[in-house]
Amino acid sequence: MSKDAQKFINKQPRQTRQRLRNALIQLAEDPFTNPNVKRLKGTDSMLRLRVGDFRIVFSIEEQKLLILVIAIGSRGDVYNKF
Secondary structure (H helix, E strand, C coil): CCHHHHHHHHHCCHHHHHHHHHHHHHHHHCCCCCCCEEECCCCCCEEEEEECCEEEEEEEECCCCEEEEEEEEEHHHHHHHC
């Protein structure tokens, strides 16, 4: 997980932190069956997970069985980074 993503989670109220952490746990278990996961337009490797008003942007390295969380932010802010 990127440092910025971790900072964002840590700054959130307890209930929001828990929702985001639960979403990340579910994402780690199976990133492909969640209906809130969609590929980002204009990219081949980046996806996003919708968690209420927040978005978790990530990529999957299947060779290493690794999910890289790139950014977490509000819907209006997170897409400006890409």
